[in-house]
Amino acid sequence: MKKTLSILLAMAVLLFAGQAWAQSSIVVAQDDSPRMMNPHGDDSDAGLQYFANFFDGLLQRKGAEGTLAPALAVKWERVDPLSWKFWLRQGVTFHNGNPFTAEDVQFTFERLSNPEVSEFVNAGKSIDSITIHDDYTVTIKTKEPIPWFINNLHQTFIMDKEDTTTRDPGDVMVRPMGTGAYKFVEWVKGSYVKMEANENYWEGAPPIKKVEIRPITESSTRFAALVSGQVGMLTGVPVELYDQVKKNNQLEVVSKPARRSIFLALANTPGTPMADIRVRQAIYMAIDEDEIIEKVMRGQAAPAAQIPDQPTIGYVADLKRLPHDPEKAMQLLKEAGYEKGFAITLSGPNDRYIQDAKIIEAVAKYLAKVGITVTLDAKPKSIFFPEVNQGKLAFYLIGWFDGTFDMGRTYAKLAHTRDKERGFGELNGAGFSDPEMDALIESTMGMLDAKAREKALQDLNKMAMVDKITWIPLHYQMDIYAVRKDSNIAFQPRPDRWMIYKELSLK
Known part of the structure; x- marks a missing residue:
């Protein structure tokens, strides 16, 4: 009797764990796909939104209004028309366990000017010097005044100097190693990108523990995947299918003027x-x-x-x-x-x-x-x-x-x-x-x-x-998204249309 009770209890625990895991996972059909996983090699929105889940910038943009907020820098100051001083967040580690320091910031901004790995060459060439004061303080000086310099730092993603310089360049192109809210699991080009929550993330572990992104560019195929339940969320609802999505009582439409x-x-x-x-x-x-x-x-x-x-x-x-x-x-x-x-x-x-x-x-x-x-x-x-x-x-x-x-x-x-x-x-x-x-x-x-x-x-x-x-x-x-009601996902669109999965939550 005791043995039977133990077996039933174990089965209940496994069933509960399986349900909890399912509730903390999501499969998303996106209307665009990444070209690579090198965060400096693709300056398109399609690429940047993928990178933003694996990497952090010195700053980030948050919420529905896109408010500029601290990220790997906790404070910044414009010292003069050319110079910006940053105080960096301490205790942050890359996904491989390496500590984040000012050397990684210097390495990142110098890397931007290399056309072999960067589509941000002009941004890199605009920098005159990078001065490291200590492990967590750095000053970046530009060649000419750039009033919007600070406003662009949410999409300049910081890379691990030690990891990037010692790994094979081809591996760097396909396997991201950042400080972001999600760790890279697998990428099959044209099929899916898988990621899992960084439980040690400096901002706190994200609510959604497992994300699979399926890039499906053909609109009717993307819609069919949502209706059939293969995916729980859809980005880029095509306008020609908007009425169908709206009428489907299994789906919730979320839209925002772009x-x-x-x-x-x-x-x-x-x-x-x-x-x-x-x-x-x-x-x-x-x-x-x-x-x-x-x-x-x-x-x-x-x-x-x-x-x-x-x-x-x-x-x-x-x-x-x-x-x-x-x-x-x-x-x-x-x-x-x-x-x-x-x-x-x-x-x-x-x-x-x-x-x-x-x-x-x-x-x-x-x-x-x-x-x-x-x-x-x-x-x-x-x-x-x-x-x-x-x-x-x-x-x-x-x-x-x-x-x-x-x-x-x-x-x-x-x-x-x-x-x-x-x-x-x-x-x-x-x-x-x-x-x-x-x-x-x-x-x-x-x-x-x-x-x-x-x-x-x-x-x-x-x-x-x-x-x-x-x-x-x-x-x-108009940015239009659709979410299956049974996915229990709470979602608020961003003004830049990026899908940042740490911002999603469970209802």
């Missing part, structure tokens, strides 16, 4: 139609953005009048879109000498943004109505983005989200005349160039007075969006 804007970049090369501000205004006014949101985006977007959204430094709350007015657009074209229109190529990715290919199709139809003949050039992102970086495209659709929450960085990278030596205009693929804007962008770089700098950035934003038509804004995407 800070990622979708817009048209266009050149202003002298001698071309788009060098004339009236032509730029005409293109803007020919596009019926409300109809794009209603029919192409299925209502899951918000109209944009500028590129970064609030609470970005430099955001102008009362900035309005130019009205949709095709008759006025044709009048402007006539005044500019293009009464019979002209021909142009509109490029864009067909696998990066929500409904991207369909958006450029719609834009082409609107422009045709005012006499502009458009040749569409939709292509995979693997081809499109290198062409943008090489400056091969004069008119294209693209998206932008600046993780620094600072419009100065946006304009320095996307609107300043290309200047490789000084690090300006590196993402200005259309080659837009305006000396007046360049001067204003550069004048904000050394401003230490936060209020004066924000006012200058607001003036810059108005100049760009109203006086120059630097870009043609379309809309802000």
